[in-house]
Amino acid sequence: MEKLSNLINFKKKQPATDNIERWQVNVSGIVQGVGFRPFVLRSANKYGISGFVLNLTGEVRIEAQGSANKLISFVNDVWEKAPRSAQVNDLNINKIELAVDEQGFSILPSLPQHGSKIFPSPDIALCDECGKEMLEYGNNRYMHPFISCTDCGPRYSIQKSSPYDRDTTTMTYYDTCESCSNEYKDINDRRLHSQTNCCHHCGPSVSMHSLYHPELCVDNLLETDVRRIKEACELLENDGILMIKGVGGYHLACKATSSLAVLRMRQLKQRPKKPLAIMTKNLAEAYKVAEIGPEERRLLTSPAAPIVILNKRKDSNLSTMLAPGSEKIGIMLAYTPLHQVILNYFKQPIVLTSANLKGNPIEYSNKKARERLSRHVDCVIDNNREIVNPLDDSVAMVLKKQTMLLRRSRGYVPESLNLDFTSRPMLACGGDIKSTFCLSDGQKAFLGPYTGDLDSWPNFKRFVNNINNMRSLLDIQPTTVVHDMHPHYKSTEFALSEYADQTIAIQHHHAHIVSCMVEKQLDENVIGVAFDGSGWGLDGNVWGGEFMISNREKFVRAAHLRYMPMPGGDQSAKKPYRMAGAISQMVKDPKTACGIINTINISDHELSFIEKQVKVGINTPYTSSMGRLFDIIAAITGISREISYEAEAAIELEELAGKDIAGWYDLDYSGKNLTIIDYEPMLTQIITDISEGLKTSHISAKFHNTIANMIYEVCSKIRDSFALDKVVLSGGVFQNRLLLQKSVDLLEGAKFDVHFNNMVPINDNGIAIGQMAIANQLIASKDNQQCA
Ligand code: ZN
Numbered sequence: 053m054e055k056l057s058n059l060i061n062f063k064k065k066q067p068a069t070d071n072i073e074r075w076q077v078n079v080s081g082i083v084q085g086v087g088f089r090p091f092v093l094r095s096a097n098k099y100g101i102s103g104f105v106l107n108l109t110g111e112v113r114i115e116a117q118g119s120a121n122k123l124i125s126f127v128n129d130v131w132e133k134a135p136r137s138a139q140v141n142d143l144n145i146n147k148i149e150l151a152v153d154e155q156g157f158s159i160l161p162s163l164p165q166h167g168s169k170i171f172p173s174p175d176i177a178l179c180d181e182c183g184k185e186m187l188e189y190g191n192n193r194y195m196h197p198f199i200s201c202t203d204c205g206p207r208y209s210i211q212k213s214s215p216y217d218r219d220t221t222t223m224t225y226y227d228t229c230e231s232c233s234n235e236y237k238d239i240n241d242r243r244l245h246s247q248t249n250c251c252h253h254c255g256p257s258v259s260m261h262s263l264y265h266p267e268l269c270v271d272n273l274l275e276t277d278v279r280r281i282k283e284a285c286e287l288l289e290n291d292g293i294l295m296i297k298g299v300g301g302y303h304l305a306c307k308a309t310s311s312l313a314v315l316r317m318r319q320l321k322q323r324p325k326k327p328l329a330i331m332t333k334n335l336a337e338a339y340k341v342a343e344i345g346p347e348e349r350r351l352l353t354s355p356a357a358p359i360v361i362l363n364k365r366k367d368s369n370l371s372t373m374l375a376p377g378s379e380k381i382g383i384m385l386a387y388t389p390l391h392q393v394i395l396n397y398f399k400q401p402i403v404l405t406s407a408n409l410k411g412n413p414i415e416y417s418n419k420k421a422r423e424r425l426s427r428h429v430d431c432v433i434d435n436n437r438e439i440v441n442p443l444d445d446s447v448a449m450v451l452k453k454q455t456m457l458l459r460r461s462r463g464y465v466p467e468s469l470n471l472d473f474t475s476r477p478m479l480a481c482g483g484d485i486k487s488t489f490c491l492s493d494g495q496k497a498f499l500g501p502y503t504g505d506l507d508s509w510p511n512f513k514r515f516v517n518n519i520n521n522m523r524s525l526l527d528i529q530p531t532t533v534v535h536d537m538h539p540h541y542k543s544t545e546f547a548l549s550e551y552a553d554q555t556i557a558i559q560h561h562h563a564h565i566v567s568c569m570v571e572k573q574l575d576e577n578v579i580g581v582a583f584d585g586s587g588w589g590l591d592g593n594v595w596g597g598e599f600m601i602s603n604r605e606k607f608v609r610a611a612h613l614r615y616m617p618m619p620g621g622d623q624s625a626k627k628p629y630r631m632a633g634a635i636s637q638m639v640k641d642p643k644t645a646c647g648i649i650n651t652i653n654i655s656d657h658e659l660s661f662i663e664k665q666v667k668v669g670i671n672t673p674y675t676s677s678m679g680r681l682f683d684i685i686a687a688i689t690g691i692s693r694e695i696s697y698e699a700e701a702a703i704e705l706e707e708l709a710g711k712d713i714a715g716w717y718d719l720d721y722s723g724k725n726l727t728i729i730d731y732e733p734m735l736t737q738i739i740t741d742i743s744e745g746l747k748t749s750h751i752s753a754k755f756h757n758t759i760a761n762m763i764y765e766v767c768s769k770i771r772d773s774f775a776l777d778k779v780v781l782s783g784g785v786f787q788n789r790l791l792l793q794k795s796v797d798l799l800e801g802a803k804f805d806v807h808f809n810n811m812v813p814i815n816d817n818g819i820a821i822g823q824m825a826i827a828n829q830l831i832a833s834k835d836n837q838q839c840a
């Protein structure tokens with residue numbers, strides 16, 4: 053709200069008069085590619101103000117001349133009535149000399165300026181106006197797959213350089229026809245200065261290609277042929293799979309109500325169980341299959357149009373194979389005109405998942421997508437508008453009325469995050485799972501697009517490409533490169549290979565906690581609870597069930613889960629029953645050990661092998677991971693033996709938990725300065741519950757209660773000793789809604805001030821921003837020490 057006070061102060065100093073004045077107004081934020089200049093022009097005309105507006109690199113400059121009271125109203129409009137996708141962060145007003153002989157108000161050509169900040173806009177979902185126009189029979193953009201305006205359309209995905217203009221995007225290859233040029237120049241048209249403006253005659257065009265249905269093949273569909281898309285859509289009805297080019301890359305689509313189609317899709321993607329998201333034509337269609345609250349509705353219809361995780365309606369006709377065993381469903385609304393065209397013909401929800409073969413990032417080039425996937429799909433619907441910055445769909449959910457972005461990509465990247473400190477030019481490389489990076493300079497940080505796991509070479513290549521693209525688009529030259537402490541992470545190896553003045557390693561869980569602190573602008577000591585699958589610990593063990601006292605520079609470990617062996621390392625993360633087998637080796641009570649072995653159905657041979665591995669310690673790291681504890685409980689209760697995607701066991705455990713079940717299991721707390729949380733009493737009680745035939749849903753609920761209770765107990769103990777009452781919850785385990793909700797309720801009930809990540813992902817997709825903030829703080833402290 054800094055900017056508003058600037059305006060109010062200016063108003064106070066500037067009593068409304070009829071004196072003619074000239075003001076220079078510099079506006080920064082997301083003000084390019086969102087219809088901002090046309091909006092300024094219209095506002096100026098409304099008040100009869102003369103002058104001009106132009107894009108500098110990274111900000112918009114306005115010079116406005118008129119009576120002081122009119123200028124105040126004008127600037128007020130600029131602040132309060134900006135277009136829906138614009139984000140005005142700062143507005144600076146200076147009185148300057150009057151211009152003579154100025155005629156009216158105009159938009160001047162962009163002026164690239166060296167050394168100033170640049171803020172490209174994320175891609176924006178189809179707006180209501182354009183959506184209406186394209187369904188209007190007789191409109192010259194009827195069924196036009198590339199309809200857009202200053203309020204909607206692709207942005208970052210097609211932007212090659214800055215500042216944003218038609219020439220710097222891949223729309224530069226299409227010359228506008230006379231009618232589109234006229235709209236571009238008409239101040240009363242909503243397409244005034246729309247850089248993506250085009251129509252059937254002058255814009256990009258759709259092509260269809262099929263190895264199996266030659267009759268569908270057509271290059272560059274004409275206006276009159278758009279109906280042919282309908283023929284391709286008929287394949288969906290017969291359980292076919294289409295590959296469709298979207299904004300950030302290609303998707304695979306199939307009928308969401310057909311289990312056969314969904315199974316085909318799962319086979320193609322080699323994705324046996326991981327939930328698949330769907331797309332519906334509009335909100336009304338989404339309501340038919342899911343329960344949607346007000347915050348969720350706002351998210352679904354927001355300009356970013358992410359996938360929102362919702363509760364499935366009991367009477368929905370969606371295939372149960374979309375998310376086996378789950379009551380949830382990820383839904384996004386049709387966010388491009390081509391999606392609208394397709395769903396206008398095929399009047400049902402479709403599965404929409406990124407087009408890529410296992411271990412590859414989302415496909416985005418026409419040539420490669422066709423080469424790699426044509427033979428696996430029934431028909432390809434693509435177009436000749438080139439994508440330069442590939443993006444996956446973003447994923448979000450709502451908890452306690454707060455948005456939680458779980459995957460930050462299309463629609464959010466490269467939106468900046470405002471910092472409450474000044475960052476050096478920096479690159480933070482994040483981690484290897486759900487990878488992304490953070491570029492920062494001054495008071496802005498930019499999280500890059502989600503890129504998947506870096507242990508796959510194609511993903512790693514994409515990660516490096518994304519860094520290079522965004523670095524040049526934002527014009528940030530990092531002098532410091534930050535990375536995770538894990539010496540074998542690909543992101544670490546990359547960071548160390550980068551040319552920089554210095555590189556800094558940051559502990560994984562500290563980065564999780566600070567990722568939330570930066571977002572919530574907390575700058576003090578807090579109680580940090582970081583629960584996740586794994587992260588390199590300071591003692592050489594794998595951490596993941598951590599309580600710490602943390603600020604933005606340092607942390608002290610206050611408590612953690614008792615270490616457990618992980619025979620075979622990552623092998624055990626993929627096979628929960630192996631973790632359970634290993635833990636049976638370390639529990640003291642033989643009856644519990646026996647009980648665990650009996651529940652997991654493991655062969656004597658495998659068990660004795662695990663026994664040896666643990667005893668001798670070959671390839672057996674020790675871990676305090678909360679993710680692994682969830683795995684063990686899932687294995688013991690028979691919910692999950694092996695997993696096919698990250699966190700599968702934990703997700704199934706959460707899904708199964710009965711609602712409104714009270715009661716919990718016992719834990720032991722020992723140690724003075726560093727509390728060790730021992731789960732052995734809980735394991736004994738769970739084995740007893742199983743032998744007494746207690747339902748799995750009951751056991752799972754009690755287990756969730758136990759962990760929430762543990763958080764409350766340990767935080768209370770830390771509060772008593774250190775007088776801290778701010779708690780930050782972060783790490784991938786908190787994507788578990790049930791656990792997060794229970795934990796927050798318990799803590800808030802005890803008057804703790806509780807924070808968790810919102811727009812910075814709570815999982816590893818968000819740690820880069822934490823790394824960046826810690827590194828800045830470390831450098832600042834070192835500089836201060838040297839000065840002292
Ligand atoms: Zn529009």
Ligand code: FE
Nearest residue numbers: 584587784816
């Ligand atoms: Fe993590």
